[in-house]
Amino acid sequence: MKVAVDAMGGDHAPSAVVEGAVLAARAHAIEVVLVGVRPQVEAELARHRIRGLPLHVHHAAEVVAMDDHPAQAIRRKKDSSLRVAFDLVKTGHADAVVSAGNSGAFMAGALLVLGRLEAVERPAVASALPTVSGGRALIIDAGANTECTPVHLAQWGLCGEAYARNILGIARPKVAVLSNGTEATKGTDLTRGAYALLENAGVRFVGYVEGNDVFSGRADVIVTDGFTGNVLLKTAEGAAAGIAEMMRQEIASTAAAKAGYLLIKGALGRFKRRLDYAEYGGAPLIGVDGVAILAHGASNAVAIKNAVRVARDLVQEDLRAGLIEAAKKASVLAEKRRGKREKTP
Amino acid sequence: MKVAVDAMGGDHAPSAVVEGAVLAARAHAIEVVLVGVRPQVEAELARHRIRGLPLHVHHAAEVVAMDDHPAQAIRRKKDSSLRVAFDLVKTGHADAVVSAGNSGAFMAGALLVLGRLEAVERPAVASALPTVSGGRALIIDAGANTECTPVHLAQWGLCGEAYARNILGIARPKVAVLSNGTEATKGTDLTRGAYALLENAGVRFVGYVEGNDVFSGRADVIVTDGFTGNVLLKTAEGAAAGIAEMMRQEIASTAAAKAGYLLIKGALGRFKRRLDYAEYGGAPLIGVDGVAILAHGASNAVAIKNAVRVARDLVQEDLRAGLIEAAKKASVLAEKRRGKREKTP
Numbered sequence: 001m002k003v004a005v006d007a008m009g010g011d012h013a014p015s016a017v018v019e020g021a022v023l024a025a026r027a028h029a030i031e032v033v034l035v036g037v038r039p040q041v042e043a044e045l046a047r048h049r050i051r052g053l054p055l056h057v058h059h060a061a062e063v064v065a066m067d068d069h070p071a072q073a074i075r076r077k078k079d080s081s082l083r084v085a086f087d088l089v090k091t092g093h094a095d096a097v098v099s100a101g102n103s104g105a106f107m108a109g110a111l112l113v114l115g116r117l118e119a120v121e122r123p124a125v126a127s128a129l130p131t132v133s134g135g136r137a138l139i140i141d142a143g144a145n146t147e148c149t150p151v152h153l154a155q156w157g158l159c160g161e162a163y164a165r166n167i168l169g170i171a172r173p174k175v176a177v178l179s180n181g182t183e184a185t186k187g188t189d190l191t192r193g194a195y196a197l198l199e200n201a202g203v204r205f206v207g208y209v210e211g212n213d214v215f216s217g218r219a220d221v222i223v224t225d226g227f228t229g230n231v232l233l234k235t236a237e238g239a240a241a242g243i244a245e246m247m248r249q250e251i252a253s254t255a256a257a258k259a260g261y262l263l264i265k266g267a268l269g270r271f272k273r274r275l276d277y278a279e280y281g282g283a284p285l286i287g288v289d290g291v292a293i294l295a296h297g298a299s300n301a302v303a304i305k306n307a308v309r310v311a312r313d314l315v316q317e318d319l320r321a322g323l324i325e326a327a328k329k330a331s332v333l334a335e336k337r338r339g340k341r342e343k344t345p
Numbered sequence: 346m347k348v349a350v351d352a353m354g355g356d357h358a359p360s361a362v363v364e365g366a367v368l369a370a371r372a373h374a375i376e377v378v379l380v381g382v383r384p385q386v387e388a389e390l391a392r393h394r395i396r397g398l399p400l401h402v403h404h405a406a407e408v409v410a411m412d413d414h415p416a417q418a419i420r421r422k423k424d425s426s427l428r429v430a431f432d433l434v435k436t437g438h439a440d441a442v443v444s445a446g447n448s449g450a451f452m453a454g455a456l457l458v459l460g461r462l463e464a465v466e467r468p469a470v471a472s473a474l475p476t477v478s479g480g481r482a483l484i485i486d487a488g489a490n491t492e493c494t495p496v497h498l499a500q501w502g503l504c505g506e507a508y509a510r511n512i513l514g515i516a517r518p519k520v521a522v523l524s525n526g527t528e529a530t531k532g533t534d535l536t537r538g539a540y541a542l543l544e545n546a547g548v549r550f551v552g553y554v555e556g557n558d559v560f561s562g563r564a565d566v567i568v569t570d571g572f573t574g575n576v577l578l579k580t581a582e583g584a585a586a587g588i589a590e591m592m593r594q595e596i597a598s599t600a601a602a603k604a605g606y607l608l609i610k611g612a613l614g615r616f617k618r619r620l621d622y623a624e625y626g627g628a629p630l631i632g633v634d635g636v637a638i639l640a641h642g643a644s645n646a647v648a649i650k651n652a653v654r655v656a657r658d659l660v661q662e663d664l665r666a667g668l669i670e671a672a673k674k675a676s677v678l679a680e681k682r683r684g685k686r687e688k689t690p
Binding site for chain 1: 584
């Protein structure tokens, strides 16, 4: 079992990425292939104690930039670290890809090189947010697809349900559609269509949830289009950062508060770790034919380490058959619904 | 100058609403007409010292429920507190409406009774979020319209700009379009169309912003469709509540942290007030022919008081001409763009 890590992708690449790979190899004994510009990757490796660790370097001369056009970058930069990482999986030299680089190019690479899983119409990004009950809520799609249909959302709901059961260990995951109100009449044509499919899908469907339900644990799997999913995740991130900053300003304003702050610092640290995306190990692409984990662009070494661990879990579990079955089920439901509609005048 | 307040609307109506009206009359000497079921409203008023305050009660026998169908409720419940409040403005017996009730019915009432402002295609809800720099970011549309066109967003951008200048006192407001990335190629047909219109509108257009920019102060006016706007606001609310709860759990876990917590309590209180929507006085409907302020359904008395104050400010400033001009400008830009497109083969 080998995980190919795009050493050149991310705001803090290659240093944080290489360090993360070292941590994953050391903590979990995972075999990692660092793909990137060899002298740069080796210079970073030289800064760590790596003797005996299952680490390899695979040279790739080019780098996909954050502002490169996704599809063009993947097609033209054939010797880029990202493209080569996917090629390694395709040719059987690795079992999974992890990258913190250009997310559009990551998606394009997964589609072009690995391809879609049978029956899945559109692969999507699944991102896990922490909830107050100590669990996580999986948001799908967290940003890959801006144009969506009800079948896409229904497929993600059922695939996400399979993921939550098999990877997150939730016995009967609650599935929901993100909307602008909880009444079934709310939402858009897209959300109402997805609602109609999921309520008959034989899963624990809890209907619509709103943005404020995401952290409450009302649902384990929440489906939405990639535009809204991106806005949701970025807003949550921005709210957390904004709240931390406003608190810092408030606490700095009196001496008693400063003293109190020193006492609660430990608790705040634990709290911050719980919120920190770094602890959550990146977002898997659900529906591509292979394991591909997209880490946050701002990933530090811990985030990369956790993304590599999630990749390992996904390879070991092999959800392939379960995901195909889930996608097919959603398509059959949509087919039935179309048939019923055509019969009713 | 009189503000009609829907005494029966909101999760804590009529008690919190009546108390809020009393506070507004006392603190700002604003004349308030409480519209609702007279015995209930008077029973609430009897719990406060109101001698000499400019408060009136206007009887309305019916109540619009939170789950009533918006348009039907407004059309059929002609003697509901919400409908009557709008009628009072239409007939010149009041100058503004404030309600914490059914937001769909509020929108329907504003459209049916007050009507659209000349040139405005779709009125929208403008909601103000606090930023780390101590200012506010105005989100338009915060939830009224799920089906939108680029012209709608452009009109809201220019109307919001006029609002930010005249009511919030920002000299040159920064206008932005909410998207899933800052590059101009990101987004959807809707956001790209709005971008093209606003970048040529002669305002300080800062392009796309993402969900995490909302609290950073990168923009003063952020336009989006009402579905996404609703998800953004609810997510921010949920993140704040979730973070507070996670912090409470963390702090409760050690004795030292508990002691520290007592010392920073004051700072946390100030911080909470800054975040609290109650301090921000409700969301004006931009683009209806009259002043209509939608307060949060969970409004407490302070929230109602502040919503009444915002209503007073809007009546006194009279933005009518400025909003019509802004809406016309956006339509002219769209017309020009259509013309240009038709010429280019």
